[in-house]
Amino acid sequence: MTRPPGSLMLLTTDQCQRAARARDPRFDGVFFIGVTTTGIYCRPICPARVTISNRRRFFVSAAAAERAGYRPCLRCRPELAPGRAPVDAVSRLAYAAALRIGAGALNDGSVADLARELRVSERHLRRALLREAGVSPLELAQTHRLLLAKRLLADTALPVTHIAFASGFQSLRRFNSVFRERYHLSPSDLRRVAAPSDDRPGTSGQVAAADPVKDVVPLTLAYRAPLAWEVLLTFLGRDALPGVELVQGGRYGRTVRIDGRRGVLFVADRAPSVFGLLARRAVMEERLRHRVDGGLRSASPHLDLEISLSLLPALMPLLARLRQLFDLDAEPVAIDAHLEQGGLAPLVARRRGIRIPGALDAFEVVLGALIRGPGHGATAASREVTRRVVRALGEALDTGVPALDRLAPTAERVAEAGAARLGALGVAPGRAAALAAAARAIADGQLALAPGSDVAAARRALLAIDGVSDRLATEIVMRTLYWPDAFPASDRALQRAAGVSGPGTLRARAERWRPWRTYAALHLWLHDAER
Numbered sequence: 003m004t005r006p007p008g009s010l011m012l013l014t015t016d017q018c019q020r021a022a023r024a025r026d027p028r029f030d031g032v033f034f035i036g037v038t039t040t041g042i043y044c045r046p047i048c049p050a051r052v053t054i055s056n057r058r059r060f061f062v063s064a065a066a067a068e069r070a071g072y073r074p075c076l077r078c079r080p081e082l083a084p085g086r087a088p089v090d091a092v093s094r095l096a097y098a099a100a101l102r103i104g105a106g107a108l109n110d111g112s113v114a115d116l117a118r119e120l121r122v123s124e125r126h127l128r129r130a131l132l133r134e135a136g137v138s139p140l141e142l143a144q145t146h147r148l149l150l151a152k153r154l155l156a157d158t159a160l161p162v163t164h165i166a167f168a169s170g171f172q173s174l175r176r177f178n179s180v181f182r183e184r185y186h187l188s189p190s191d192l193r194r195v196a197a198p199s200d201d202r203p204g205t206s207g208q209v210a211a212a213d214p215v216k217d218v219v220p221l222t223l224a225y226r227a228p229l230a231w232e233v234l235l236t237f238l239g240r241d242a243l244p245g246v247e248l249v250q251g252g253r254y255g256r257t258v259r260i261d262g263r264r265g266v267l268f269v270a271d272r273a274p275s276v277f278g279l280l281a282r283r284a285v286m287e288e289r290l291r292h293r294v295d296g297g298l299r300s301a302s303p304h305l306d307l308e309i310s311l312s313l314l315p316a317l318m319p320l321l322a323r324l325r326q327l328f329d330l331d332a333e334p335v336a337i338d339a340h341l342e343q344g345g346l347a348p349l350v351a352r353r354r355g356i357r358i359p360g361a362l363d364a365f366e367v368v369l370g371a372l373i374r375g376p377g378h379g380a381t382a383a384s385r386e387v388t389r390r391v392v393r394a395l396g397e398a399l400d401t402g403v404p405a406l407d408r409l410a411p412t413a414e415r416v417a418e419a420g421a422a423r424l425g426a427l428g429v430a431p432g433r434a435a436a437l438a439a440a441a442r443a444i445a446d447g448q449l450a451l452a453p454g455s456d457v458a459a460a461r462r463a464l465l466a467i468d469g470v471s472d473r474l475a476t477e478i479v480m481r482t483l484y485w486p487d488a489f490p491a492s493d494r495a496l497q498r499a500a501g502v503s504g505p506g507t508l509r510a511r512a513e514r515w516r517p518w519r520t521y522a523a524l525h526l527w528l529h530d531a532e533r
Contacts, residue, residue, distance in 0.1 A: 018060045021046050027302075030226060031083035032333070034061045036072040043067035047302075048078035065145035066136040073185055074152065076195065081149035082302070084224045085331035095120065096134035098454025099127055100142065105322035108143040109170035147171060148184055150318060155193045158219060160314075162189050168317045217311040222304040223269075223321070225330040228355030229303065231271040233528070234328060237359035241370050244389040245396065245408035257399050258313060258362070259409045260320055265310025266401040269324070272306050305330070310401075326453055326484045329357035337518045341525070344514035349525040356524050364451035364482040365413040365444055371474055372437040373429055387428040394427055395419055416441035436469030443467070451482040480520050489519035498533070499526035 021029040029046045036043040036059040043061065044050065061067040064080045074080045085104075098120055107116050116139065117124040131139055151169035154160055160168070166177035166189075181189050232252070239249035248255040255268040305328065313320055325331055334355040342350050361367045373391065374384035395411035416424070417438060424434035443449035449463045450456070457479055464475035473490040480488035490496065491509040502508045515522040 015060060018046075019055050019058070022058065025049075027226065030224075030302075031085055031331075034064055034067050034080060034083075035059070036061060036067050036070060041072055042075050043072035043080060044075040045078040045080055045083050048075055050075070050077050061136075063135055063137070063142075063145075064149060065142045068145050068148075068184065069137050069141055074149065079153070079156070081153045082222070082224050082304075084226050085325060094454070094456075095122060095127070096130045099131055099139065100135060101322070101454045102452075103139060103143050104146055104318075106146075106170050106316075106318035108139060109147070109172075109318065113139045143170070144180065144184075146318065148181060150321075151177065151181065151189065152185070152192065153221075155189055157221065160219065162193075164314060165189070168314045170318050218308040219311055219314060221307045221309070221321075222272075223307055223324060223328070223330055224302060224304045225328075226333055226335070227303040228334055229271065229357065230353045230355045233353050234357050234359060237524075241359070241367075241374075243366060243370060243392055243410055244385065245392050245406065246366070246410045248403070248405045250405075255403065255406055256362070257401060257406050257409050258309075258320065259397075259412075260313065260323070261316040263313050263316045264399055264409065265313040266399075266403065266406055267307065267309040267313070267320075267324075269308075269328070270306045272304055323362050327360040327362045329360055329484070332357055332486075337521050340518055341515060341522055344522070345511075346515070346522060346525055349529055353525065353528065356521055358484070358486065358520055358524070359481060360484055361482045363410060365416075365441070366410045367478055367481045368413075368440050368444070368451070369411065369416065369437065371478055372433050372440060372470070375430075375433060375474075390427045391416075391424065391429065394423075413441040413444040417445045432469045436467050439467045440464070440470070451478070453482075453484040455483055457483055457485050457488075480523075486520045487517045489515075489523055493523075495530045496523060496526050499530035 018029075018033055018035075021033075022035055025047045027047050031045070034043050034045065035048070038057045038059060043064070059070070061070070061072075064074065064083075067080075068074075099116060102116060102119070107119075113127065114124050117127040120127065122130075128138055131137065131142065135142060137145070147170040151165050151171075154165045154168060155162070158165075162177075163174055166174045169177070171177040171180070178188060181187070181192075185192065187195070235249050235252070235254060238247065238254060242249060246257050253268055253270045255266065258265050258267055307324065309317075309320065334357075338350050338354055341347075369391070370388060373388050374381065392408050392411060395415050396408040399407060399409050401407065419438075421431070421434040421438040424437055425431055429437065440449065443463060444451065449460065451460055460483060461475050461479050464470050464478055465472070473493045476488050476490035476493075479485055489509075489512050491505040491512060497503065497505070497508050500508055500511060502511065512519050512522065
């Protein structure tokens, strides 16, 4: 049995074989299975019989499978698999590059541009990705584009031309050529095979009867269960920017500015219940014999996403940022088990599948954190100050939803306003100076807060700003860099919840929670808030 190229595969071949036989959903997206007799690669949860063991090859990524000449399965649809957690990455450079490529960095830029952004040579970047992921940067980018295009063809009624550009291709001709070369089907052929056109969502459905938002594209975001969605909404709702974000009725809505595009989106959880899965099992088996997706997508845990049609040209980076915002690439079963063994079993039992509240835009987190100051959640006073800043410095946007009428202020706009203007809007003097300094550092490129950036360097840069405490710096790093091991041991709330009297004792105890101390901190913060 052949192991995949690259060192990101943390499982042995025997472990992969056992997971494949069990169709264990915890390994969905962790590895892929290539079937040598058919040339197809599948997810571990594929409902099809995945042949005998000596005809299987295992791959760390869809890109590695496609590089080896395998085509994606039309039943389990590898493009819908959850992603990999950042803690799994062996190489920080390869991980940072893969994140940026997955967000469309090579759609308009070159490998040389990406290497310069990451401050390495182009040759070193190519070598790192080949060693860690088994593919070149361009191969990885092309796989991301093709899988997104395949997903849009199967799940929406968007015109093929729109899909080509939304997937990062620069021309329809190139899209058709690459698609046919890789999948031996034209995009139109795949769409005809995928499903009847009346089964696919259109582009002008309503988000909900009460929301007058038209021209939306419905999609899904897969994750590994369990997901503590209500807990995640609680965190996001506490820190929401008025006019920019809205948490209501189990849904998250917000305005978006990305790559020059503006719009609005809504997200809701659609985790299937055990009863629902059992009730639909027979129906799914029958549908799988006649359709490509066979109901697998609707039965798997996923978030329902609806985005403005205006955001479609920026779909690839938007989807990547949403996965980071909701921490959808985490592996909650492994994280929960690790924290239980570390002495947090009672807390984990109450909130299984807790996720890091991430960031769609890094500066939004900085803005909210520095206005409200240390502590979890905004007060009525700080929320009113935040509302004033957003209304004064944020751009107006007509979404059709009264509670969502502003784009968040940019770092450039806040830096230009300066501490005096922020103070006039009600921001406390020390916090106004810190916010203006942080905005200048981000606008000038001196402070990098993108996932994959150097965590220690970002934290040092934040602590160098007068008025930024250890807890604030750690919270910002945790959310903006999508970092699972951030832990502000000096925070009194964490010390109280853990029953210790000082940061040294807490830091020593938290060693048992590595490399997922961020999740431990979330449990402890919630526990302290309830006492």
